[in-house]
Amino acid sequence: MTRRMVAGVALTLGLVGLMAAPTVLRSYSPQSVRAEEGDKADTPMEKHMEVLDKGMKKLRRLLRKKDAREEALEYVVKMEDAALAAKLLTPPMMEKISTDDQEGFLTGYRKEMASVTIDLLEMEIALIDRDMDRAKQLYEKLKKLKKDGHEKYTEDE
Ligand code: HEM
Numbered sequence: 001m002t003r004r005m006v007a008g009v010a011l012t013l014g015l016v017g018l019m020a021a022p023t024v025l026r027s028y029s030p031q032s033v034r035a036e037e038g039d040k041a042d043t044p045m046e047k048h049m050e051v052l053d054k055g056m057k058k059l060r061r062l063l064r065k066k067d068a069r070e071e072a073l074e075y076v077v078k079m080e081d082a083a084l085a086a087k088l089l090t091p092p093m094m095e096k097i098s099t100d101d102q103e104g105f106l107t108g109y110r111k112e113m114a115s116v117t118i119d120l121l122e123m124e125i126a127l128i129d130r131d132m133d134r135a136k137q138l139y140e141k142l143k144k145l146k147k148d149g150h151e152k153y154t155e156d157e
Pocket of ligand 1: 092
């Protein structure tokens with residue numbers, strides 16, 4: 001690689017880094033965690049988690065049934081949206097994390113929610129392909145991601 005090419009690659013990487021940084025940092029603000037003050041509604045993250053929860057409960061039954069593929073697909077697609085949205089939020093537990101550890105906490109959370117999204121997309125492909133064994137495997141993977149994620153990023157589990 002010539003020196004000019006190396007400089008070009010370095011510049012591109014630098015720009016990508018600069019573009020990504022504010023996205024990660026913006027979500028550090030504790031204000032972004034809670035719904036508006038006085039609002040008794042769930043946090044936005046809880047709302048997305050409830051979509052995941054309802055979907056998992058439905059899938060448990062649907063993946064065992066014959067001819068429930070279409071219905072299963074509908075839930076999986078809704079869950080993908082919920083996982084993508086939740087990925088960009090900040091877990092309330094962040095307030096309890098020391099400043100030095102906040103970046104690691106938030107990026108760890110984000111990567112795990114990205115894995116949830118990937119597994120849901122893979123489940124969508126499995127269902128399209130009528131590969132129910134693969135869909136069931138992914139369901140088990142998602143259950144494990146939930147357990148691990150809650151152990152690390154929530155306070156009461
Ligand atoms: C299929 C997977 C998952 C399901 C079904 C699920 C389900 C839930 C449910 C039912 C709640 C409680 C919502 C409420 O109180 O109304 C919750 C909360 C939460 N979950 Fe998950 N979850 C999943 C994956 C994950 C993963 C992978 C992580 C972390 C990487 C995570 C992090 C959290 C956090 C931080 C909360 C607390 C939200 C808040 O208090 O505002 N979850 N989840």
